[in-house]
Amino acid sequence: MLENSTYSVKWPKVIGNTKRYRASFGLKSFMEGEHLIVFKGKAFSHEDYIPRPVVVKSMRYFCGNKDDFEMYKLCNEQTRILAIHFNKLSATFSSKKMQSTFKLRFVVAAVTQIDTRSTLALGKKFKKDEYVAFEEKLEGKFTTFIDKRGETLDRNKCCLILEAFSHFSFVVSGENFVICGLKGVYREDKSDFILTNPTIHSREGKFGQKDKRDPGIRDVTKNHTCNKFCQMFMKKPSTFDNGTSEI
Structure with missing residues (x-):
């Protein structure tokens, strides 16, 4: 065999x-x-x-x-749920604020x-x-857009929305966790990301071996630069905002 x-x-x-x-x-x-x-x-x-x-x-x-793999599944599921809420907010923004609506989906x-x-x-x-x-199986060019320390590796403008999603996760979780390690495929014709195997750093360290707890959160917040999409998705101030927002 x-x-x-x-x-x-x-x-x-x-x-x-x-x-x-x-x-x-x-x-x-x-x-x-x-x-x-x-x-x-x-x-x-x-x-x-x-x-x-x-x-x-x-x-x-x-x-x-x-x-091991229930934890892998949990990270994907936690991120998938947040992405659904993020997409709903994205859909409510007028075309005057966003030229196109990007969608995120986690497998x-x-x-x-x-x-x-x-x-x-x-x-x-x-x-x-x-x-x-x-x-x-994801079809297209597999890319690590944002690494596990929150650094943006692909400087394509569409990645600004992924930076905003990472920021969004920190805010809506009450600063208890942050999602990074965003990798997968971007489909330009559909303006969407299909993503897999995210990293989640949490205060309690409950998301497996990649979860670096507070040091991991500090790395991501240090490496994040707020962009024009961040404040669109935020409903309250966050210590994630490092004062460099464009709005």
């Missing part, structure tokens, strides 16, 4: 969807991060005729357990276990019942 496969799991790619999917993926990774290793794969459901392209993510240096991850393993291994060798996560 030349592929790995997972057990089936409910994957609400569309909210309310109760279909169960299993994923299969090859032996060679196409991307490696600080903590994760990523494989191209396909997700299958008995109710779909055509498999869905996905990426399967595993822990890079050790056998992932349920807690939904499915957490499951390895069912069958390849008899060969190129790189990581999976263990029986090791936990992984799979999610939709």
